Structures are given as structure tokens and as C-alpha cells.
Amino acid sequence: MRRAVTIKHVAAEAGVSLQTVSRVINNEPNVRPVVQERVRAAVAKLGYVPSLAARRMGGSRSYLLMALNDRDRTIEGWKSGEGTDWVDQMLMGGMLKCESHGYRMIFELVDTHSDHVDRAVRAALAALHPDGVILTPPHSENPAITGLLSQLGLPFARIASIAEGDGFAVSMDDAEAAAHATDHLLSLGHRRVGFVTGSPQYAVSDARLSGYRAAMSASPHGLDETLIGRGDFSYESGVAAVDALLDLPSPPTAVVCSNDRMALAAIRTAQRRGLSTPSDLSVVSFDNTPLARFADMTAVIQPVAEMSAVAADLLIRFKAGETDLPSQSRVAFGFAPRGSTAPPRSGGSR
Amino acid sequence: MRRAVTIKHVAAEAGVSLQTVSRVINNEPNVRPVVQERVRAAVAKLGYVPSLAARRMGGSRSYLLMALNDRDRTIEGWKSGEGTDWVDQMLMGGMLKCESHGYRMIFELVDTHSDHVDRAVRAALAALHPDGVILTPPHSENPAITGLLSQLGLPFARIASIAEGDGFAVSMDDAEAAAHATDHLLSLGHRRVGFVTGSPQYAVSDARLSGYRAAMSASPHGLDETLIGRGDFSYESGVAAVDALLDLPSPPTAVVCSNDRMALAAIRTAQRRGLSTPSDLSVVSFDNTPLARFADMTAVIQPVAEMSAVAADLLIRFKAGETDLPSQSRVAFGFAPRGSTAPPRSGGSR
DNA sequence: CTGTTAGCGCGTTCAA
DNA sequence: TTGAACGCGCTAACAG
Numbered sequence: 086m087r088r089a090v091t092i093k094h095v096a097a098e099a100g101v102s103l104q105t106v107s108r109v110i111n112n113e114p115n116v117r118p119v120v121q122e123r124v125r126a127a128v129a130k131l132g133y134v135p136s137l138a139a140r141r142m143g144g145s146r147s148y149l150l151m152a153l154n155d156r157d158r159t160i161e162g163w164k165s166g167e168g169t170d171w172v173d174q175m176l177m178g179g180m181l182k183c184e185s186h187g188y189r190m191i192f193e194l195v196d197t198h199s200d201h202v203d204r205a206v207r208a209a210l211a212a213l214h215p216d217g218v219i220l221t222p223p224h225s226e227n228p229a230i231t232g233l234l235s236q237l238g239l240p241f242a243r244i245a246s247i248a249e250g251d252g253f254a255v256s257m258d259d260a261e262a263a264a265h266a267t268d269h270l271l272s273l274g275h276r277r278v279g280f281v282t283g284s285p286q287y288a289v290s291d292a293r294l295s296g297y298r299a300a301m302s303a304s305p306h307g308l309d310e311t312l313i314g315r316g317d318f319s320y321e322s323g324v325a326a327v328d329a330l331l332d333l334p335s336p337p338t339a340v341v342c343s344n345d346r347m348a349l350a351a352i353r354t355a356q357r358r359g360l361s362t363p364s365d366l367s368v369v370s371f372d373n374t375p376l377a378r379f380a381d382m383t384a385v386i387q388p389v390a391e392m393s394a395v396a397a398d399l400l401i402r403f404k405a406g407e408t409d410l411p412s413q414s415r416v417a418f419g420f421a422p423r424g425s426t427a428p429p430r431s432g433g434s435r
Numbered sequence: 436m437r438r439a440v441t442i443k444h445v446a447a448e449a450g451v452s453l454q455t456v457s458r459v460i461n462n463e464p465n466v467r468p469v470v471q472e473r474v475r476a477a478v479a480k481l482g483y484v485p486s487l488a489a490r491r492m493g494g495s496r497s498y499l500l501m502a503l504n505d506r507d508r509t510i511e512g513w514k515s516g517e518g519t520d521w522v523d524q525m526l527m528g529g530m531l532k533c534e535s536h537g538y539r540m541i542f543e544l545v546d547t548h549s550d551h552v553d554r555a556v557r558a559a560l561a562a563l564h565p566d567g568v569i570l571t572p573p574h575s576e577n578p579a580i581t582g583l584l585s586q587l588g589l590p591f592a593r594i595a596s597i598a599e600g601d602g603f604a605v606s607m608d609d610a611e612a613a614a615h616a617t618d619h620l621l622s623l624g625h626r627r628v629g630f631v632t633g634s635p636q637y638a639v640s641d642a643r644l645s646g647y648r649a650a651m652s653a654s655p656h657g658l659d660e661t662l663i664g665r666g667d668f669s670y671e672s673g674v675a676a677v678d679a680l681l682d683l684p685s686p687p688t689a690v691v692c693s694n695d696r697m698a699l700a701a702i703r704t705a706q707r708r709g710l711s712t713p714s715d716l717s718v719v720s721f722d723n724t725p726l727a728r729f730a731d732m733t734a735v736i737q738p739v740a741e742m743s744a745v746a747a748d749l750l751i752r753f754k755a756g757e758t759d760l761p762s763q764s765r766v767a768f769g770f771a772p773r774g775s776t777a778p779p780r781s782g783g784s785r
Numbered sequence: 786c787t788g789t790t791a792g793c794g795c796g797t798t799c800a801a
Numbered sequence: 802t803t804g805a806a807c808g809c810g811c812t813a814a815c816a817g
Contacts, residue, residue, distance in 0.1 A: 092794065101804090102803065103805090104803070104804060105804080107797095116803085134558045134561035134562050135562070136561065136564060136795075138487070138564065139492060139796090140796075141488040142809045142811090143795035143809060163520070163523045163524065170513070170520075172523055189562075192526065204482065208484045211484035212485070212486065214488065376729065380729070390513075439810095441810055441811085442810065452787070458787090488810080492792090494813075
């Protein structure tokens with residue numbers, strides 16, 4: 086096995102010192118263009134690429150970003166194969182962004198609810214020494230983790246978290262998205278539009294609910310609190326919530342669900358009761374996962390890839406010494422109208 | 436920011452030399468149980484975790500495994516959001532296995548067809564110095580990559596590759612799986628069972644075809660080569676192949692497709708022609724992706740997670756000095772009977 | 786069985 | 802503007 090080419094070889098090839106090569110590699114000032122060119126040529130010729138491990142040892146950067154996901158949720162998602170492509174989207178956004186900066190992203194799974202969160206996170210940090218950490222829900226709102234990172238002075242980003250606090254918050258406007266989804270239904274002619282909430286554990290749940298409330302209040306039909314069903318993001322909770330809504334004396338003709346599984350539950354529950362979608366019940370989902378696509382559900386698109394890309398970008402730039410980085414970033418949400426929404430059967434009046 | 440705890444601190448705490456701590460950490464022999472215990476206590480007390488970067492610098496291992504995926508295919512999959520959960524399954528299998536050995540898995544995307552494959556792979560290797568590389572299709576059969584790794588003496592595993600050659604081949608028995616799928620249809624009473632091949636670029640395509648041929652030849656109805664349609668894994672190719680099969684004077688009543696997209700194409704094509712699944716055309720898919728699950732397709736399950744786990748395990752054990760590791764590993768395939776297969780409408784006879 | 790010495794490939798701090 | 806010396810945290814090779 087040929088020995089790897091190191092900065093030494095490049096220095097020798099270019100006839101300069103190690104240091105000069107280092108400066109060129111890192112785009113530091115104080116190198117004459119001529120010398121710079123000579124070094125670059127040597128780098129190209131030898132195919133030199135600096136070793137991340139050595140860089141981390143000598144310098145202050147590891148060129149590593151750590152993405153922290155919830156262990157149980159992630160593994161369960163993989164096992165069930167429900168195709169929630171959250172991880173894929175994170176990789177696409179975060180990893181590609183890292184790549185373009187010479188960084189790598191490493192995935193770590195940690196239990197949010199474990200007593201050992203602290204120890205687990207510390208261990209991962211000690212092993213990897215990442216330059217920054219990207220937190221996804223529910224970690225992004227777990228004080229045990231955000232507190233630890235703050236205390237350690239390690240830069241981190243909170244994805245889909247709107248709470249104030251340390252770290253870069255990167256989110257989409259959940260309230261506005263919920264309002265948009267609601268307006269979509271209203272503009273189709275629906276008067277009674279229901280809503281199924283997510284788990285109160287997640288801050289986004291509140292935001293979505295308030296967006297729905299705002300849209301309904303602003304509509305001529307007004308807000309009717311009885312049209313709000315409580316869910317917790319699980320399929321079962323969706324079934325229960327929608328059953329309750331449809332049991333109402335004056336049931337909704339359309340419903341906005343706080344995620345895809347509950348939206349699917351809505352469709353199936355309606356079906357079980359002899360109602361069909363979209364003619365009897367229009368349904369909007371809040372996640373554009375493969376499930377939503379296959380089930381042809383109109384959905385709010387969470388820009389997971391973009392959020393991770395922004396998160397990675399912020400952390401990298403912060404580590405590079407940039408200042409005046411926004412502590413709160415909003416990424417535009419998307420909306421995909423599909424076959425699960427249509428005007429109400431009788432034109433909106435009963 | 437508190438300084439990280441290093442091996443030095445542990446050595447001081449335990450009152451031994453650095454080297455002794457290192458030995459204990461790495462489970463090396465020649466340490467008295469008493470001392471070992473003392474060191475372990477110090478490690479626990481201080482919450483010490485060795486730095487991967489430093490280990491790589493000093494020693495011969497980096498505790499990193501690199502998973503090499505095809506760039507275009509992967510990104511396209513993520514973008515289309517078709518929910519092909521190959522990456523997820525790889526992570527689940529490989530990453531969790533790595534984790535249990537103190538390793539990490541890093542994802543890298545490289546263009547198979549690029550002229551720069553060589554350069555791209557070399558760059559990734561130089562930056563990361565992984566202890567091993569996991570190759571997925573089509574990389575696992577790309578001589579530009581396998582050759583480079585062989586030449587570099589870097590251990591690697593080829594997932595879903597059955598070709599002879601360097602590196603650990605980890606695969607499922609595609610031929611047997613295809614035979615199983617075919618037998619499933621035969622045992623339901625189908626006599627004319629068709630087959631849609633995958634792209635000949637992939638070795639598994641041949642294996643699947645030969646399994647189909649074997650099963651048909653062994654059946655009382657015999658093998659009919661005209662029932663074999665040529666596809667390339669794309670939806671469009673599936674449409675074309677199935678259209679051709681259904682145009683036959685005596686068309687098949689069931690078909691085994693070499694992947695999920697073509698299986699979906701089969702169902703939709705039949706539908707377009709006024710045939711319904713499974714009553715008029717039974718369909719078996721060869722991938723158990725979310726798409727197959729949502730479309731309720733009977734499918735062969737590729738044990739992607741298990742294959743990556745085995746691959747990671749082999750590489751880690753190899754690096755740890757274990758010998759007599761199998762150069763070819765077979766992982767059992769799975770089979771999920773669902774709603775896309777049923778007995779033929781007229782009991783199998785026309 | 787244990788400790789000492791010498792790097793690994795870089796970035797950082799200084800001096801030139 | 803450039804270069805030399807030093808050390809990061811760890812393991813390998815050796816000495817005791």
C-alpha cells in the first residue's frame with residue numbers, strides 16, 4: 086500500500102515550506118500569487134487532500150458536523166419502512182452542503198428520554214469533536230441537550246424549533262403553512278374545516294394550530310373550537326380525532342391534519358364510515374412524505390432538506406469566523422395540491 | 436469551554452502510564468486485573484472517550500467505515516421522494532453495527548460514470564482514511580473502484596454483488612428469490628408466468644432471470660422464453676415490457692418484475708388495458724420499498740439492512756486482525772405476500 | 786506485566 | 802511574506 090501523500094510531499098514538490106502549503110490550502114493571506122500558483126499545481130499533481138484527522142489534531146476545526154436524531158423514532162421509522170424520508174432529506178440538504186465546504190456530516194442517534202442523554206451526547210462529542218451539532222426534533226427542544234451544548238460552547242442549530250434560546254433556530258413558518266392549508270380548503274368552498282393537532286410535546290404543534298385558528302377566524306365562517314381534534318401524530322390518534330369530528334352534529338367537510346399518518350387515518354376513517362375523499366371529506370396533510378405522495382394527499386411540504394442545508398451552512402460559517410449570522414432563520418414552506426382535496430359535494434352549503 | 440478529558444487525565448487519575456490506559460481501552464492483554472479495574476474506574480469517573488482523530492493519527496485504525504453510493508441515483512431518489520429506502524436501510528444496518536464496535540459510518544456520494552471516479556474516491560479516502568469501504572450497486576461492480584481499492588490494499592465489501600473478485604461479497608440469493616417468487620405464482624395456479632428483467636448492467640439482473648428460468652423449467656408447464664420481457668429498472672421500461680407481454684397471443688396471467696417501479700408499471704399498464712390486479716394479472720415486485728408497501732404489492736424483500744450490517748461486521752473484524760473471514764456471504768431474502776397476487780381468474784386454465 | 790520514546794499530519798506560535 | 806519549532810491525543814515499538 087503506497088504511503089499517502091501528505092503536506093510534506095506537496096511542500097517538497099513546490100519547493101516551499103509546509104507552512105506555505107497550509108496557508109494556500111486554507112486560503113490564508115500573505116502568500117504571493119506566484120508561490121500560490123506553484124503550490125496549487127503541486128497539490129493538483131500529487132492529488133493531495135488534507136487529512137481531516139490531522140487537521141483536527143493540529144488545528145481548531147474538525148470539519149465534522151454532527152446530526153443528532155432521536156434514536157427510537159428513527160429506528161422505528163426505518164423498521165416500519167413507512168418511508169418517512171426525514172433522514173433522507175436531512176442527508177440531502179446537510180450532507181451536500183457540508184460536502185461543498187470540505188465538511189462531513191455524521192449521523193448519531195441518541196435517546197431523548199433516556200437518563201443518559203447527557204452521557205451519550207458527551208461521549209459522541211468526545212469521540213468526534215464536531216465543529217457543530219444539528220439538532221432535530223425532539224432533540225431541538227430538549228433542554229438537557231441544548232443546555233449541554235451551550236455550556237460546552239459548542240455551536241449548534243435547532244431544526245424545526247421556534248423557541249427562543251441558544252443556537253441557530255432554523256424553521257419554516259408552521260403557523261403560516263397551517264393557515265395556507267386552511268385557506269386552500271376555504272377557497273375551495275368549504276365552510277366547516279376541521280383540524281387535528283399534533284403532540285403538544287412539539288412546539289410546531291401549537292404553531293400549526295394557531296395558524297389554523299387565525300385562518301378560520303379571518304374567514305366569514307369564523308372559528309369553531311369544536312372542530313379541533315386532538316392528536317399526537319400517531320395513526321391511532323388520528324382515527325380517534327377524526328371519528329370524534331365526524332360524530333359532531335354538524336361535522337366538517339374538510340380537515341387539516343398535523344402530519345401524514347393522521348391524514349391517512351382521516352381518509353381511512355371517513356372511508357370506513359361510508360364517506361369518500363375528497364367528495365365527502367377533503368384532507369390536507371402536513372408532511373409531504375412518500376406516504377402522502379402515494380396516497381395522493383394534498384400536503385404542506387416541510388423543507389427538511391433546505392432547513393438542514395441552512396443549518397449546516399450557518400454552523401460552518403460560524404466556525405469559519407463569520408459573525409452577524411441570524412439566530413433565527415425561516416425557510417419557505419411548500420404546498421402540493423393533490424387529489425385529497427376538492428370542493429365540498431354540495432358546493433359548501435348544506 | 437472546559438478542556439476535553441484525554442488519556443493523560445485518566446492515566447494520572449489511575450496512577451498509571453498512558454500506555455496502560457491505552458491497553459485497557461483497547462482490550463489488549465498484559466494488564467493485571469487489579470490495574471485494569473483501576474483504569475476502568477478512572478475512565479468511568481472522568482467520562483473519558485478516546486478521540487477518533489487522535490487514534491487515527493497514532494494508530495493504524497481510523498474507526499471509520501465509508502459507505503460509497505452512486506451520486507446521481509441517490510440524489511435523484513431523494514429528490515423524487517419515491518421513498519426508495521435503500522439509504523435508510525443501509526444506515527440502519529451499517530451504522531448501528533458500526534456503533535456497537537465504536538466505529539462510525541460516513542456516507543459518500545460518487546459518480547460511477549464520471550471520468551473522475553478515481554480522483555473522487557482517492558480524495559475521499561485521503562480525507563477520511565477509512566478502515567474499510569462498503570460499496571453499493573452500481574459501485575460494487577465498477578472495476579474502476581474495486582480495482583483502486585484492491586491496489587490500495589484497502590479492505591472493502593461489495594453489497595449485492597455476486598461477481599468473484601477482491602473484497603467481501605455480501606449478497607442475497609437473487610436466483611433463489613426469483614425462483615421463490617415464481618413458485619409462489621405457480622402454486623397459486625398460474626401456468627403462464629411472465630418475467631421482466633432489470634438492467635443488464637447489474638449482475639443481479641441475470642441471477643434473477645436465471646432463477647425464474649429454473650423455476651419455470653422445473654414446473655410442469657415448462658419455460659417459455661417469449662414470456663420474458665426486457666426492462667432496465669425504469670418505470671417506462673416496465674410499461675413497454677408489460678405491454679409487449681400482454682400483446683402476446685397467449686399472454687401471461689402473472690408476472691415477476693425485477694423491481695418495484697416496474698411492478699407498479701405492470702399494475703398500471705394492466706389497468707390501462709382494462710385488466711385488474713390481481714384477478715387478471717398477478718404481480719410480484721422485487722423490492723420491498725415503501726412504494727411496494729403502499730401499492731400493496733407482493734414482494735421479495737432485499738435484506739439491505741442485514742447486508743450492510745454483515746459488510747460492516749466483516750470489515751471491522753478484518754481490521755481487528757481476524758482471519759478466515761468468508762469472502763462470500765449470503766443473507767437470507769424475505770418474501771412478503773400481499774394483495775397483488777391471487778389465483779388466476781379461471782383457476783389457471785383457459 | 787508496565788513504562789518510555791518516537792512519531793502520525795497537521796495548525797499554531799513565534800522568529801526571521 | 803516565509804519558515805522553524807512545538808504540540809494536539811493517541812498507538813507502535815521497544816525497553817525494562
